[in-house]
Amino acid sequence: MTITRIRRSAACLALALLHAGTLTAQTVRDTAQTDTTRRHQLLFTVNDAALAVGFVGLTVVMFPADRSIAQRLKNESSKANQFFDRSSTGFELISTPGAYIVGPALYAFGRYAHHPDVEDLGWHGTEAVVLATGITGVLKGVLGRSRPYVTNDTNPRDFKFGHGFAGEDRASFPSGHTTVAFAAASSVTSEARRIWPGHTWIVAPVMYGGATLVGLSRMYHNKHWASDVVLGAGIGTFSGLKVVRYSHAHPDNFIDRVILKTSIAPDGHGGGALAWTVPLSH
Numbered sequence: 001m002t003i004t005r006i007r008r009s010a011a012c013l014a015l016a017l018l019h020a021g022t023l024t025a026q027t028v029r030d031t032a033q034t035d036t037t038r039r040h041q042l043l044f045t046v047n048d049a050a051l052a053v054g055f056v057g058l059t060v061v062m063f064p065a066d067r068s069i070a071q072r073l074k075n076e077s078s079k080a081n082q083f084f085d086r087s088s089t090g091f092e093l094i095s096t097p098g099a100y101i102v103g104p105a106l107y108a109f110g111r112y113a114h115h116p117d118v119e120d121l122g123w124h125g126t127e128a129v130v131l132a133t134g135i136t137g138v139l140k141g142v143l144g145r146s147r148p149y150v151t152n153d154t155n156p157r158d159f160k161f162g163h164g165f166a167g168e169d170r171a172s173f174p175s176g177h178t179t180v181a182f183a184a185a186s187s188v189t190s191e192a193r194r195i196w197p198g199h200t201w202i203v204a205p206v207m208y209g210g211a212t213l214v215g216l217s218r219m220y221h222n223k224h225w226a227s228d229v230v231l232g233a234g235i236g237t238f239s240g241l242k243v244v245r246y247s248h249a250h251p252d253n254f255i256d257r258v259i260l261k262t263s264i265a266p267d268g269h270g271g272g273a274l275a276w277t278v279p280l281s282h
Helices: 003-031 046-072 079-095 098-112 116-143 176-195 197-220 226-249 254-260
Strands: 262-266 272-276
Touching: 046 226, 079 098, 079 176, 079 197, 098 116, 098 176, 116 176, 116 226, 116 254, 176 197, 176 226, 197 226
Parallel strands: none
Antiparallel strands: 262 272
């Protein structure tokens, strides 16, 4: 495969991930309803099924190209590689540990500054990241795929069941950084559509564009195959969508009651007591 074809493959991967983000934003728009309707909203929709098929299909398509893309990404004359050489580490840090810091920080700010929408966004973004990380961690351990640097970019089909729990060298599939980045992107975009509906056209490209750059950076650093990145993007996207959708369809769920509706109320004796705000049935 020529360098030109490899560059085209990498470009197609980036465009495909960005397109997936666009489809996700469209899914959010299509399923946005009033609070009353949300209570009866299905957790999985036809649009979700189409998005899932797209991610799975793209993962399968990337398998035959994994080795060639990994080898050609080392081409130092490529302008794309010069860009990632300067910025890839920064993109990765935005994802991990960035997402684990920004989400709780937004939650804390919203909580103590009395901005419930910001509190909600920070918590659900964090919840999506934690969920996505858990799913990815299990898959990494079970599938045991070797990272590109382990096999000199020559054997992307090196899977050993259960060996991913033994160490990072066999924890390639799927990409954890990409999973986190897309979980944050999909949850923030979903919440932004609810809170600031007129700004989704700005939020979605920024969040999904940044998440795509995180995935490409992991490939540039020889830590992941292209198919790792695609599957990570899919898991992260669905984690964000499902957390936000479920939380607003069931606002009285136990976790949100504890995290978002707990407060300390004076007990009348100079002390305080934990209190919960529970929505009344209509």
